[in-house]
Structures are given as C-alpha cells and as structure tokens.
Amino acid sequence: MVKMTNKLIKSNKNKSSSLYEQDYHLWLERMAFLLTNKRLSELDLDNLIQEIESMGKSEKNALRSNLRVLLMHLLKYKFQSQKRSNSWLYTIYEHRLRLQESFLESPSLKGYFMEVLAMCYQNARTEAAIETGLPHAIFPAECPFSVDEILDADFFPS
Numbered sequence: 001m002v003k004m005t006n007k008l009i010k011s012n013k014n015k016s017s018s019l020y021e022q023d024y025h026l027w028l029e030r031m032a033f034l035l036t037n038k039r040l041s042e043l044d045l046d047n048l049i050q051e052i053e054s055m056g057k058s059e060k061n062a063l064r065s066n067l068r069v070l071l072m073h074l075l076k077y078k079f080q081s082q083k084r085s086n087s088w089l090y091t092i093y094e095h096r097l098r099l100q101e102s103f104l105e106s107p108s109l110k111g112y113f114m115e116v117l118a119m120c121y122q123n124a125r126t127e128a129a130i131e132t133g134l135p136h137a138i139f140p141a142e143c144p145f146s147v148d149e150i151l152d153a154d155f156f157p158s
Helices: 002-022 024-036 045-079 086-105 109-132 147-151
Strands: none
Touching (some): 045 147, 086 109
16 A cells, blocks of 8 residues: 555656646646645645745845846936936836835845845946946945935935
8 A cells, every 4th residue: 555655646746747847837736736735745846845945036136136226227317417317217116116015025035135235236336337338436336325215215316
C-alpha cells in the first residue's frame, strides 16, 4: 500500500510539474485548489516555492524601479525648470501612486524603501544626467529630498 501511495504521489508531482511547464495559469488554479482542499501531498512544491520567492523579488524590483523613476523626475523637475511638462508631472504622480499602493498592499516594503533609497538615488542621479545632458556633478551627491517630500503628492521641488 505504501509503495502504491508513493507512486501516486510521484505521478501527481510529475503531472503538476508538467502542467507548470505547459499551462502556467491552469497550474496556479490547480495549486490553489489543492491548498484549499488541504491536499498537500499533491502540491508541486519545488515550483510553488520558486513562484513564492519570485513574487517577493518582483515586489522589491518594482519598488526600486518606481523609486528610481520618481527620483529621476524630481531631479529633472528641480534642475531643468525650463523644460517642465505635464508629462513629467504625470510621471511623478504615477510613480508616487505606485509606491503608495505597494505600501498599502505590503507595509513591510516601507523598510525596504528606506534600505534602497540611497542606492536608487545614485542610479536616478546618473540617469538624470544622461537624460538631461547636464553634468553629473550638478546633481547633489546625497538625495536632496526627504522621504516625506518624495512621497508627498503635493510636493514639487523649486
């Protein structure tokens, strides 16, 4: 009986793993069904663990990307005032909104935001120099905006 059960488990795992490669959405539905029905022995654990880890990395990647774009546009807004546009205003608004939504869904990301702020600023500073054609040295070596200013929907640097 134990040998038969082990064969069934391996067979189900192979089916789940194969399903993962053939139809990702159907695989997700199957994993949700198995979890809901506490059929844990049938889960495709290797791929499920990989997907959960990937989800956390994706959230962090999105946060860094949104922060970098926001900081770059705040720098452009401050140091190229003659070229300000509604497009820049929209980009600043959009990326602030994305960050706020991330914090609503995952409050623990606020700590990560603080961890990566300096790195994101340095990248944004370089990107701003490249995009504007202004010398890199024009942009402050340290972020000139406070966390409150970065996230404040009404803040625009002068």
